[in-house]
Amino acid sequence: MDERTREPRKITAEDINPRYNWGRALPVLGTMGVDFEERVDYRRMHRYRLGRAQAALEKSDLGALLLFDDNNIRYVKWARDKMSRFALLIRGHDPVLWDFGSAAVHHKLYSPWLKPENCKAGLVGLRGTVDPAFGLMKRHAEEMASLIKAAGVAKMPLGVDIIEPPMMFELEKAGLKIKDGQQVMLSARELKSSDEIALLNRAAAMVDGAYQLINEQLKPGVRENDIVAEVNKFLYTHGSDDVEAVNAVSGERCNPHPHNFTDRMIRPGDQAFFDILQSFMGYRTCYYRTFNVGRATPVQHDAYKKAREWLDNAIERIKPGASTAHICEVFPKANEFGFPDELAAFGLQFAHGLGLNLHERPIISRVVSMDHPTEIKEGMVFAIETYCPATDGYSAARIEEEVVVTDKGCKLISLFPAEELPISHRY
Numbered sequence: 001m002d003e004r005t006r007e008p009r010k011i012t013a014e015d016i017n018p019r020y021n022w023g024r025a026l027p028v029l030g031t032m033g034v035d036f037e038e039r040v041d042y043r044r045m046h047r048y049r050l051g052r053a054q055a056a057l058e059k060s061d062l063g064a065l066l067l068f069d070d071n072n073i074r075y076v077k078w079a080r081d082k083m084s085r086f087a088l089l090i091r092g093h094d095p096v097l098w099d100f101g102s103a104a105v106h107h108k109l110y111s112p113w114l115k116p117e118n119c120k121a122g123l124v125g126l127r128g129t130v131d132p133a134f135g136l137m138k139r140h141a142e143e144m145a146s147l148i149k150a151a152g153v154a155k156m157p158l159g160v161d162i163i164e165p166p167m168m169f170e171l172e173k174a175g176l177k178i179k180d181g182q183q184v185m186l187s188a189r190e191l192k193s194s195d196e197i198a199l200l201n202r203a204a205a206m207v208d209g210a211y212q213l214i215n216e217q218l219k220p221g222v223r224e225n226d227i228v229a230e231v232n233k234f235l236y237t238h239g240s241d242d243v244e245a246v247n248a249v250s251g252e253r254c255n256p257h258p259h260n261f262t263d264r265m266i267r268p269g270d271q272a273f274f275d276i277l278q279s280f281m282g283y284r285t286c287y288y289r290t291f292n293v294g295r296a297t298p299v300q301h302d303a304y305k306k307a308r309e310w311l312d313n314a315i316e317r318i319k320p321g322a323s324t325a326h327i328c329e330v331f332p333k334a335n336e337f338g339f340p341d342e343l344a345a346f347g348l349q350f351a352h353g354l355g356l357n358l359h360e361r362p363i364i365s366r367v368v369s370m371d372h373p374t375e376i377k378e379g380m381v382f383a384i385e386t387y388c389p390a391t392d393g394y395s396a397a398r399i400e401e402e403v404v405v406t407d408k409g410c411k412l413i414s415l416f417p418a419e420e421l422p423i424s425h426r427y
Contacts, residue, residue, distance in 0.1 A: 020197075020378070020406070021194075026404065027039070040281075042195070044195060048195070048196075049189075053065070054089070054092070055188070058091060061156065062181060062184060063090065063153025064088060064090040065088070065158075065160075066086065066144065066181065068083070068085075068163055069162050069182070069185070070085065071189075072087075072161050072189075073085055080282070084100050084126055085100060088144055090147065090151045090153060092151075093151060096118045097118065098121065098123075098140065099121060100123075104119045104122075105121075124137050124167050125137060125164050125167065140167075141170035141173070141174045142174050144158075144174070145174035157176075157178065158181075159179050159181020159184055189360055190361045191378075192355060193379075196283065196355065200283045200285075200354060200355070200404075203278065204287065204413040204414050204415070205415075207235075208414070208416045210231045213231065214227055214291070214424075215291065215422060215424050218272065219266065220294070221266065224266070225263050227246075231246045235278050240279065240280060241280065244277040244279070245277045246275070246276055246278075248262075248274050249272065250264055251267060251395075254271055254273065255389040257387060257398070271395040271396065271397065272293065273291070273397065274288065274289055275287065275288045275400070283355065284355065286352070286354060286358055286385075288398045288399055289400075289418055290307075290421065290422075291421075291422050292422070294423065294427050295426070296421055299392050300392070300395050300397070302390065303390035304421040306388040307386045307388040307399050308418070311385070311401065314351070315401065315410065318409060319408060320378045320405060320407065321375065322375075322376045323375060323376070324373050324374050324375075327364050327376070328364050328369045331366060342366045347365075348387040351365070352364070353381065354381050354382055354383055354402060360382075362374055364382075364384070376405055378406060380404075380405040383402045384403060385399065385400035401418070
């Protein structure tokens with residue numbers, strides 16, 4: 001929206017196409033606003049994200065997108081958690097957001113870049129706790145159908161990302177044809193602007209610090225959940241807006257690999273790995289590191305070296321124009337590291353996009369990439385991870401790096417040292 005005229009703002013090529021200066025180091029931002037240097041320009045980022053979404057919508061056969069996925073809503077407007085907000089993006093129009101009660105009034109006061117009339121209170125079901133028979137879904141479906149008709153796109157399908165089935169039925173009763181809208185939004189979110197990359201880099205820097213904390217505190221007698229608690233405190237103290245998970249896996253729990261933490265006590269000689277999933281200003285991290293406690297056996301060192309080699313070989317292949325199949329060709333096949341098939345090993349030799357969601361494009365895995373390769377593009381940001389079980393039958397190594405695809409290759413933004421197996425409290 002043009003903040004002066006309050007009319008829908010025309011999207012320009014500058015809003016849609018990212019601009020980078022890969023010759024400079026990526027900035028690591030503080031959480032403060034300052035007057036002596038440019039940091040993230042949030043209005044510019046809003047324009048970029050809305051421009052990408054509108055461009056993706058224009059390329060599709062859809063007339064509008066109805067968004068219930070919080071990550072999509074935040075991309076085009078604003079939202080955070082709850083799975084209770086919804087937004088409507090119509091071709092050539094500003095998004096309309098139905099928010100949780102008084103939040104809609106709050107936006108009118110404190111979000112001046114949004115049209116006040118496009119900030120509405122709404123309620124469709126709270127995951128079924130409000131019975132569809134009460135009529136709220138019917139009311140909102142008819143309201144949306146009216147807006148779509150007024151915009152002249154009622155004969156075109158309405159794209160939806162995720163939805164409660166009764167709401168979809170009400171939209172169909174209101175005369176709207178429903179199609180998948182998630183693919184349109186994922187294509188919009190695929191390439192990150194310089195502002196988004198700066199936020200992803202800041203989020204990764206916070207995890208760098210969290211791993212320094214883990215390295216200092218990981219010792220016999222400490223429990224996995226003790227580490228998780230300290231990391232949560234560190235991240236929220238340094239500006240995280242959502243610590244989605246801190247996976248802590250140690251000792252005999254390393255193989256086979258769960259994705260959680262327990263109250264297991266750390267012992268001398270344990271191999272332990274961690275994954276820190278959190279966000280800064282909505283932008284996510286997924287970042288594994290493996291440590292040994294006090295000492296490491298030869299087979300534990302060997303597992304780490306193999307995981308690192310598989311990871312480095314894949315990173316060498318990351319550049320614009322490469323295919324996801326070309327990258328995952330260097331990952332070991334499932335049966336080469338103890339799994340019956342690729343689906344059983346999914347997520348262990350793997351890469352996935354990072355952004356407002358933990359899993360965006362690209363997805364790189366032998367499960368999908370060999371038969372359905374996709375192109376790596378400049379401006380993608382993703383995490384790439386490997387796993388290698390040790391031959392002792394219970395230890396394992398897990399390493400993950402976050403990368404930004406540049407014009408020539410990629411840059412790492414996960415910087416806590418991982419070239420060799422770190423040993424905490426060596427003795």
